[in-house]
Amino acid sequence: MSVTPVPLLSVTEIVKRFAGITALSDVSLRVETGEAVGLIGPNGAGKTTLFNCLLGILRPDGGRVQLDGHDITGWPVYRRARSGFGRTFQRIELFAGMTVVEHFLVAARARRGDGRLWKDVVGLDRPRPQDREEAERTLELLGLTDVANRSVEALSLGRGRLVEVGRALMTEPKLLLLDEPSSGLDRSETAELTETLEVVRRERGTAILLVEHDVEMVQRFATRLYVLDFGTLIAEGPTRSVMSDPAVRRAYLGESGEGEPGVGEAV
Amino acid sequence: MTDFISYVIRGIPFGCVFALVAVGLVLTYRTSGVFNLAFGAQAFVSAAVYYDTRVRHEWPIILSFLLAVVVVGPLVGFILDRFIFRYMRSASELSRLVAALGLLVAIPQMVQLWFGQSPSFGVVGIWPSSQGSNFAVYHLGDYSLNGDQVATLIATFIVGVGLTAMFRYSSIGLRMRAVVESPRMTELQGINADRIGTFAWMLSSLIAGLAGVLLAPLFAQVNSNNFTILIVAALAAAAFGKLSSIPLTLLGGVGLGVLGGILAGYLPTNSVLAQGLRPSLPFVVLFLLLIFSPALRRRREVKDPLAGVDPPPPGLAAIERSPALTWSTRIFGLIVGLGVIAFVMNDRYWLLLAIQALIFATIFLSYTVITGMAGQISLCQATFAAIGAFTTAQLVNAYDIPVMLTIVIGAVVAAVVGGLFSIPVLRLGGIYLALATFAFALMFESILVPLDWVGGGATPLKVPRPVIGPVDFGSDRAFFFLCLVILIAVSFLVILVRGGATGRFLDALRGSEIAAQSIGINPSRARIVAFALSAGIAGLGGGLFATQVGFAQPADFAYFYSLFFVVLVVTLGSRTVEGAINAAIGFIVVQELLKRIGLSASWEPIFFGLGAITYAKNPEGILEAQKRRSNAFVQRQFNRFKNTTTDPVPAEPSST
Structure with missing residues (x-):
């Protein structure tokens, strides 16, 4: 008698069409607790569409999304967030006019659910001491302590992205979805970010699903990969074996499969 | 045919x-x-x-x-x-x-x-x-x-x-x-x-x-x-x-x-409803189109792809101020306030104006919630005030209920109407929300107000002043203090909500809606609460206004006031409680000044209407912007004063 454990995230046969074009056809993937998974594919492969279907920004035309065994396919964005999804954005989305630590505190507050007006009125819904401690710890983990009280407009892109990571972490996510976290960062910033994410995964046990362009970063970070091309999965499995898959090489490099170094050879 | x-x-x-x-x-x-x-x-x-x-x-x-x-x-x-x-x-x-x-x-x-x-x-x-x-x-x-x-x-x-x-x-x-x-x-x-x-x-x-x-x-x-x-x-x-x-x-x-x-x-010409329906056809059509046309709903605001090069808006002046200075200004404000109270207690005319200013400040606080906190422009706040006033008047005339209680019921009714109204229009956002509120205000005015059970028909409804226990607020002096207490209570309500979860969630939604949702904030809920709260505050102010005048008259809540008040509050500062109070004082004082100089009252809307153009430059209001400038100056003087008293060494001369 074998027990099959329920995966943290399980996506089954997602279909998404836009005005006759099939952007995703029968894509399935799963992420286990604490795992680092990468989703790669050339431009226009459907990565962002899949991502938006997972997060509830787009509604898939078919298939299911399950978190911890619960079907969340029809849930709105905010409800998914409360049940364990954290995310960052490709084009940074921060709350203008708030400081870094305020971002963290409002996220901690949002984790506890809707604000009740009467609680505001009697002053019950202020940040709690444990929220502040939690924010301190997250600031330290991400190396943002020195800019805690700085307005986010003054931060560099790299640090802004870390604020996004921290804001997501403050909601205690089970799964962190990162949308092209390396876009706009230089090599050293990317390396730093990868290291920090590795620490987050180890220390907090947060599973991470990475949608990424930067193949080098994915290889360094993810233990398992899914490769999307023209809306279908063309490969999946441990990072090393996927990267040497001829189908993947073809998708990335064209039919010849020659030229650009790096894919398949690195690591 | x-x-x-x-x-x-x-x-x-x-x-x-x-x-x-x-x-x-x-x-x-x-x-x-x-x-x-x-x-x-x-x-x-x-x-x-x-x-x-x-x-x-x-x-x-x-x-x-x-x-x-x-x-x-x-x-x-x-x-x-x-x-x-x-x-x-x-x-x-x-x-x-x-x-x-x-x-x-x-x-x-x-x-x-x-x-x-x-x-x-x-x-x-x-x-x-x-x-x-x-x-x-x-x-x-x-x-x-x-x-x-x-x-x-x-x-x-x-x-x-x-x-x-x-x-x-x-x-x-x-x-x-x-x-x-x-x-x-x-x-x-x-x-x-x-x-x-x-x-x-x-x-x-x-x-x-x-x-x-x-x-x-x-x-x-x-x-x-x-x-x-x-x-x-x-x-x-x-x-x-x-x-x-x-x-x-x-x-x-x-x-x-x-x-x-x-x-x-x-349409038959003898029914009040049909009479109202005919001229309001465009409002009804606009309202329905906004709500039901999916093309408009999905259309996001036109955004310049290169807008990122613009500098971010500056923070509120209060953030850049030292606590000592804040306290000194507060004490100064308190002294001035007490002086004003002492003065108006002995001058019947100015007492009346002061009462009006207090009531308008209460109504204007509804803009602090909807515009300052939720970042939406509503063009039907006078309508919510009217709902408060008419509810008060109808209840007072139909039943034997204490006036103060009817005012509160009026506020609740306005809040419920506001909350229900906000549900279909919220997804519009931005400018379309403003247009829908405008259509709503016009529909209310031309269809509902003429009805007997709303506006009272041809004769305006009488509303007496409230009596609470032994205190009769029929006298203007007592009524002044009632209005003052209500204004203070509503101000604290606004400040608490702004600092609490609702306010922070609204801040986050204004900053980035998609990111706010990604941390679990329900945008509709937060906005419905803001809309209902704002409508309730306006309704409360409307009820008070009716008891002050003695009547609930449709002309006092015409749609023009909704437009004018937005312009007024936004020009002077919609983000802070002081902004609302300043707007009320400005409204009453400018009106009075024009009367004394002998100029037409039309100058007031002209003055504030043109003033609204400065909003683009100072989204937090011109007074707030002015305050930041003078703050910087006073803070410098203040620091210099502190340095000379505590430390004999003068401040470092600037290098340039």
């Missing part, structure tokens, strides 16, 4: 005028991203010039027409573009809306200063005919049209064909479309975006002027109200054209006119 067709024909000329204004609206929206709510007011300018020269000074038709439509119309557009909207191209859509609102409030008042309020009957149209345009009748089988109607049809046809051709085939049409997308990017292509913008403004203003002159003879007299409302019909037509298609917009305008003609023909 003959009846039906004649109703249709009667509606077409009105429809053509709606269509013309709507086309002008779409034109400026597409080229400058500004929703020019003042187009109706601009049509009024040209109509007034035409009437003045043609009827009062008996100029020939052609000269009057040229002056009103070809000279004055584009000139107004030129001025608006050159001095206002050109500088707002990269401003947020909301601040452009506020500027247009300011003009909508200011322009008719300015024209009236010159044109006068006296009745202006006997408008003569532009149709050249020896009998006068109204009497020249042309027959189409069994049906007939007069000269004015023929002129309207021809003008609309020419404008429609000409504009469609221009957008589709000419190079200036192409450049105009590029400027809408991003003026900065267009300039990178070597096109002078400013010149294109000016051209579009002048052209659309010419069309607005034409519409004004054509519309004037269709009504019995030239009256600014007819023209202000015109904008709503135009908005409905523009919404029908999805804000981009000129042929569809024309069709929408004509269709609206025809529908109006049919309604006018078939």
Whole structure:
């Protein structure tokens, strides 16, 4: 008698069409607790569409999304967030006019659910001491302590992205979805970010699903990969074996499969 | 059947005028991203010039027409573009809306200063005919049209064909479309975006002027109200054209006119409801289109892709201030406040003004919630105040309930109406939300207020002052303190909500809606709460206002006040409680000053209407901006003072 454990995230046969074009056809993937998974594919492969279907920004035309065994396919964005999804954005989305630590505190507050007006009125819904401690710890983990009280407009892109990571972490996510976290960062910033994410995964046990362009970063970070091309999965499995898959090489490099170094050879 | 067709024909000329204004609206929206709510007011300018020269000074038709439509119309557009909207191209859509609102409030008042309020009957149209345009009748089988109607049809046809051709085939049409997308990017292509913008403004203003002159003879007299409302019909037509298609917009305008003609023909004239329904057709249509048209709902605000280069808005002045200075200003404020109380207690006249200021400050706090916290512009706050006032009045008159309790019930009713109203319109967001609230305000005013069970019919409802236990607030002194306590209580409510979860969630939503959702904030819930709270506060203020006046009169809560108050509060500061209080003081004091100097009361809306244009530069209000500047100065003096008293070493001299 074998027990099959329920995966943290399980996506089954997602279909998404836009005005006759099939952007995703029968894509399935799963992420286990604490795992680092990468989703790669050339431009226009459907990565962002899949991502938006997972997060509830787009509604898939078919298939299911399950978190911890619960079907969340029809849930709105905010409800998914409360049940364990954290995310960052490709084009940074921060709350203008708030400081870094305020971002963290409002996220901690949002984790506890809707604000009740009467609680505001009697002053019950202020940040709690444990929220502040939690924010301190997250600031330290991400190396943002020195800019805690700085307005986010003054931060560099790299640090802004870390604020996004921290804001997501403050909601205690089970799964962190990162949308092209390396876009706009230089090599050293990317390396730093990868290291920090590795620490987050180890220390907090947060599973991470990475949608990424930067193949080098994915290889360094993810233990398992899914490769999307023209809306279908063309490969999946441990990072090393996927990267040497001829189908993947073809998708990335064209039919010849020659030229650009790096894919398949690195690591 | 003959009846039906004649109703249709009667509606077409009105429809053509709606269509013309709507086309002008779409034109400026597409080229400058500004929703020019003042187009109706601009049509009024040209109509007034035409009437003045043609009827009062008996100029020939052609000269009057040229002056009103070809000279004055584009000139107004030129001025608006050159001095206002050109500088707002990269401003947020909301601040452009506020500027247009300011003009909508200011322009008719300015024209009236010159044109006068006296009745202006006997408008003569532009149709050249020896009998006068109204009497020249042309027959189409069994049906007939007069000269004015023929002129309207021809003008609309020419404008429609000409504009469609221009957008589709000419190079200036192409450049105009590029400027809408991003003026900065267009300039990178070597096109002078400013010149294109000016051209579009002048052209659309010419069309607005034409519409004004054509519309004037269709009504019995030239009256600014007819023209202000015109904008709503135009908005409905523009919404029908999805804000981009000129042929569809024309069709929408004509269709609206025809529908109006049919309604006018078939609705019974003896029912109050039917009477209200007829003129409010455009409001109803606009409201329904906004709610049910998926194309409008999904359309996000036009955003300049290069807007990222703009500097972020500065923080509130309070953030940059040291606690010691904050406390000294608070103590200073308290002393001044006590002084004012001591003064008004001994002056009956100023006591009355002070009570009014307190009540208006309460109403204005509703803007602090909806605009300052939720970042939405609502154009129906006076409507919520009216709901509070009428509920109070109806309950007091029907049942034996203490007045104070009815005021509270009125606030609750307003909050419930506000919350329910917000559910369908919330997904609109930004400018469409503002338009939906405007349509709601107009519908309420023309359909519901005339009903006996709402506005009380012909005689205004009496509302006595409250009595709580042994205290009778019939005396103004006691009532002053009641209003003061209520204002303080509402201020604390607003401050607590702003600092609590609701306020922080709204801040996050204003910063980035998608990111706020990604951390688990339910955007609809937060906004419904804000809307209901704001409506409740306005309702409370409305109830208080009715007991202060002694009556709940529809005229005290006319839609004009909703527009004017937005402009007033936003100009002076919508983000802080002080902003609302300052706005109330400013409102009362400026009114009083104008009276003492002997100037027309019209100057107040003009003054604040034009002031609203500064919103783009100071979204937190001019007083707040001024405060930041003076704060920096006082803080420097304060620091120097502190340094010299605690530390003999003078502050480091600056290096440059």
